Amino acid sequence: MMVFSRFERFWHWSQAALIITMMVTGFEVNGAYEWLGYERAAQWHRFAAWFLIGLWVFVLFWHAITGEWKQYIPTRRGIMAVVQYYTTGILDASVPHPYRKTRMAKHNPLQRLAYLAFNVLISPVIWISGLLYMFYNDWVRTGLEGPVTLGDVALVHTAAAFAMLVFFVGHVYLAAFAGKPFYAYLKAMLTGYDLLYVDPNDPHAPGRRPPDRCG
Template identity: 40%
Template structure:
């Protein structure tokens, strides 16, 4: 047991899984609002989507605070170190059963590809989706003339940004769900994200592979 390394702390796991559920729920309700299909019923879809959206933003705010308070934000600083070897690994090495180019630990839990993609999500996609979502929620109130300087004369740009961001998030979700299976074993990454620890059995297997 003493070999087990804590990779994902309790808050991180809470944050990750809550976010996962919220994003999937927001996608399900959001695309119903977009008239892609019918399931919850339009009014329910909007009500649920609005509530989940507020929840998502609340979670983001807490997560931002946590990342700065703990200094964990540095995990997302992009690096070119090992970047090429990771690209090569996912394109070629993984089929030849080559080992992962690096091992994650609590100091560097993300590989350089993850760092890049997650940073992109955090700096571009999430702010665009959450920001446009806020405008979507509140644009009506300036519309009534109460706050003229905040008036949005067209919802179109807000809605289109929100939709585009949603498509990107769903795309990310698909790739992310698949990449879960590319750890040392099929379920290694999933287990780590649930328990927070690298599974020593998987580690052993990984070192045997070496």
């Protein structure tokens, strides 16, 4: 059954490519290694940042008009079963995933918490600190120079970048090993099709008659 639309797959893979670009170039700018050179790495880092900001504007608009933002509302229901599965169940091929994915609830409780942390904590810190760093020459006009130093902003931005790296590694790890078969999640995000549990409360479920809007 089609679960992830073309736009969802487009922004997922585009966001992944841009985030990887920003991490690779950002850590080089920070002096972790030398590959592209400081100037080129900084240039590509800025380009990727602006492209990602533009992408997120479209993504936020799409989530707002489609109602898909509800997919990320956190819940504690069933979270311990999912945690147990991720810690021990993924090692046993005979243990099924405890979460039953539906069209109205594509993400399990642990995924929702992870995406909430990504969207509410990690991303805002990265963007605010990154934009402050990028527009450092304009600090005098805004009155920021003095109370805040460039070193403070750089430290916060680097810490947020490491948090993003941890999220990224965890996301890739679970995508690669939590699915059964192991390529299930990757296949779903490439093709859009995945197995779903049909929620009896979903009026839009396949085979269900739409509600009568005339009476």
